[in-house]
Amino acid sequence: MRQLGELEAEIMDRLWSWGRPATAREVRNDVNKQRPIAYSTVKTVADILHRKGMLTREKEGRAWLYRPTCTRQQYTASRMQEALEGNPDTAGVMLSFVEQMSPAEVEALRTALRAAKRRSDA
Template sequence: MRRLGELEAEIMERLWAWGRPATARDVLVDLNRKRPLAYSTVKTVADILFRKGVLRREKDGRAWVYEPTLTRQEYTAALMRDALGDNPDPAGALMSFVERMSAEEMDALRSALRLAKRRAGT
């Protein structure tokens, strides 16, 4: 999975935070609080995200209502999987990553590994 562009990420951040479907107009109103954007720009980027499979959409009257197809965590995991898959030394990449983690992040990783082990039944 490719990393999202700046405006793509801003749109996704709002949809993830809201936890509900929204129109391009809803997103535009929120984005315009920080910087002016045209409706057509937000609509075009939302349509691109739809074509990439990151958003699903459903017609509501004349407007499309958009909703993420994956959670923020699933998106992050997909980026990490791709990064490891492209690396000829995934163990080395993981080690470099872990060495830069905070104590809290290491605790979270340990918890995730324990949970994954339980789910795998081993």
């Protein structure tokens, strides 16, 4: 998955945060709380995200309801995987990444590694 543009990220962030499908109008109304944006702009970008496979949509009355095809965590993980695949020194990249992590992030990584091990052992 490629990196999202600014408005694409705003739309996805709202849909991920809300945890429910939403119309372009609902998204536009929420974005308008911070800055003005046209409904047609949000609708166009939502349609682009649908074509890219980031959103599914279903008709509800005359409007489309948009829903993410992956979680925020799955999207972030795919971006991290792409970064690793593009470098011949995976271990070096991982070391540099871990050295920049906070103690809480390191503990979260340890927890995730333990959980992954349990899953693979099952």
